[in-house]
Amino acid sequence: MNLFPVATLSMLAGLMASPVQAQQKVVPAQSEIGFVSRQMGVPVDGKFRKFDAQVAFDPKQPAAAKIGFTIDLASASIGTAETEAELLKPDWFDTRKFPQATFTSTTVKPAGAGRFDVSGTLSIKGSSQSVLVPVTLAQAGATTTATGAFTLKRLDFKIGAGDWGDTSIVANDVQVKFKLTLTGVAAL
């Protein structure tokens, strides 16, 4: 709805190389957040169908960047309908009590050409952990694609409690992968 003014603003910001920080926009249809969990060595791909990101990011001023994610945990899609239903239960995401996971950046540091290390706090199911997420940016025309992956330990967030705590069945390490398509990011 306010895409146009934002785009204009950031284009202006880019043109003038001014320190103005416009809010960048995520293009949901071209963005994805997925995860890979391992069941007895079998990689099982999942993804979240509903999430939102708030990005205020100027490649020239990474220190001032603010990146936030809100992920609708009940929108997880993984394996069969049965595993999907299981994931919502109290042993796993407990979506009735904890519908959303959030990520809030604390610091963003440049890490080479088009690369940034984003540190922040990840909160899932009432537990918060600090995570470091390496992000790679690629720009094509007006869009910027941010990709990255990091590994979390599911038991740090009590994901898969009770009998499911057996990591020989479901590994503790879960890889989270994302691709965000953004508009309004100034040139790298």
Place this chain on the structure above:
Amino acid sequence: MNRANPTRYTTTAIVLHWLLALAILGSFSLGLYMADLPFTPARVKLYNWHKWAGVTILALSAFRLLWRLAHRPPPDVPMPAWQRHASHLTHRALYVLFFAVPLVGWAYSSAAGFPIVWFGVLPLPDFVPVDKALAEAIKPFHGALAWALVAVVVLHVAGALKHQFVDRDGLISRMLPGPARG
């Protein structure tokens, strides 16, 4: 290499026959038992064991088929032509199903988004895409083919027992371990 006694199957064929008989019976029973279990870590474990067993059966069956093609089985015992045809047809059906049942199970697992990692170590390729609708379409065939295999096994066992106890032609001893009989 039992060339001295051509009325018996080779030791390798005998070992494969009984090993696969056990593996197939075990896998089938496990498949039947696990299908309706509630979703628990124990079930995940059983499913994976079932898949590992299925791939093992597939691999051993491939070896067995090659062995069978390279080593002539002992000649048929005397019997009416229709029985000889029926026994050959039964053996062919068994071999077809040794491959069909695990392959269709593998396809189902792949389509459902659970690629098979043999013994939790060796990732096997998916030869069908991950597609829930496809998985649901494949699923009944795995069960139906497994039941067909059991039906043909019953026929096979019934035939063998008939030879052994009605015709008393010592047919089963050709597939039994130990010194030559009959």
